[in-house]
Amino acid sequence: MINSRFIRNVRLGIKTLMLHKMRSILTMLGMVFGVGAVIAMLAVGEGASKDALDQIRRLGSQNIIINSQQPISQAASGSMRSNMNIYGLLYDDLDRIEQSFDTIEQTVPAKLIRGEGRVGDRTLELRLVATTPNWFELVSRDRVAGRYMTQLDIDHHANVVVLTEHGARKLLVGKTTIGSQVRISQGIFTVIGVIKSESTQSGTMQTPDQEIDAYIPLNVAIERFGDINVTRTSGSRSRELVELHQLIVQVDSIKNVESTAAAIERMLSIHHPKGDYKMSVPLALLRQAEATQRTFNIVLGSIAGISLLIGGIGIMNIMLASVTERTREIGIRRAIGARRKQIIGQFLIETVVLSVTGGFIGIGIGILIPWLITMFADMPTVVTMWSVLLSVVISIGVGIVFGMYPAMRAANLDPIVALRYE
């Protein structure tokens, strides 16, 4: 019964508002733009941060990534032409880290070597990633064909290579991929598998993989290529000796990541006073990115809050005018026997109908704008469910908060005075 009265009140509210279509539409505009702005801004922010967060998540939040890095002082001096440039992580570091911490699940070493892949007359600049089978476990990438590297490959010192989709497409066009022979620098390697690479060639420093990667067993690489890398830059040759370029440490649980990272840092700093390594903790980056996102959301929320406040005040203003205009109607209803509460209900419902209708139009606009941005500006946007739900709740809230005062004013009118009002 209450329910049917509520529905009739809503219908009456809509009908009353329809009497002044233009006024109602203008009144709703504040809500329309307020809610539209909230959803659109959140969608753009969410889209931007999702990209960044995804990239960080891909690194694995349980991982600690340590990269060898040429010390700045050494790089700056120009007298290195003849000398060997020695820096970076050592095989010993791998053993030390593995043996010192029981919070470590596994460690994956990687040695990066520039090389050229050749099949027939087709060549491709490759980044050889010399590593162990658990690389594929840790940096989980989808397999397109064949298999991953196994312990057996290590044990047999097998000349095998896992290519990325990109590499396979460039080198092995029109050929059966698995089992094909690829000449890499001085050796012939058999392709055993092809994986998907998730990052592009311009992957960041921390990104464990690039699309020009080719994965070979670590021991094969050491035997075949040694530890010395020769690079030719503008006519001069520079040689550098780096044992390991990268170490990925997987910690057993997220809560141990930061303490383990700190302990490894302490240990490495003893053995590497030159600071020839760089440690990055995706979890810390993730936390930082999330904090940035939170700040962004607070700023957006404040802007949205202000626009909704203005929208609400606009509605209140019109409702106050409406109460004055309908003083007589209020008097009639009271004379007939409507209680104060029922008058409050009637006007509140009208305000909420206004604010919620405005809110829904705003949601439509808030979904349309990010869609257009994605269409024309090619920016990722994500309209989240919670932002839509929040908007609905806020619309109702604004209606109630800003409708209460006009409704109370209507209800507190003296029926005798109200009836006489011209």
Added chain:
Amino acid sequence: MGDQDVHALAGVTLDIERGSFWAISGASGSGKSTMLNLLGCLDRPTSGRYALEGKSISTLSDDELSDIRLQHLGFVFQSFNLIPQLTVQENIELPLFYQGIDAGEAAKRARDIADRVGLTDRLGHRPTELSGGQQQRVAIARALSNNPSVLLADEPTGNLDTATGDSIMKLLSELHEQGKTIMMVTHEPEIAAYAQFQLVMRDGKIESIASNDSSRALHKAGGVLA
């Protein structure tokens, strides 16, 4: 009104018998409107006592007064006071809506009452589409829809031409014959002549009470104690 309290009504004692038809008249400021507001439970006396059907209303809360108006009273105004955005039917249903009677039952009752006041074919219209006489019939229908025991009419013919006014008065007379108690404020003697009793107010007091109906004795129906 300044700082001085003005008593719109003072020292009025009146006994209104169920089913009687009263016309209240008097110069403006004589207290007839205040009288009607009190009788209609729109106002409470600052002192003194008013009982409706044996129940004192002086001490009731605002909500309780609303409920009494909703259950026992019907109002007819000079300017009809229909709600413009509602149809005739919805206007008639309004008291039933506040009583919480379901839509189907309310619609049926509204149609029955519309038949009684001769508005059957106007139910879907807006009040502004009707003539003054028709609007007043809608107002009467609305006042009747909650089946009140007392009908309060404030210059019900004030905005109508004589012929239409007469037809409205005939309708009120019929309702009186059907047993409704009617309290009507009017300043027109021809309209007051439709009532059983004519009460004249002056300066917040009852000046005179006269019976139009010789078949009923004055002392039975009401009295004056100045």
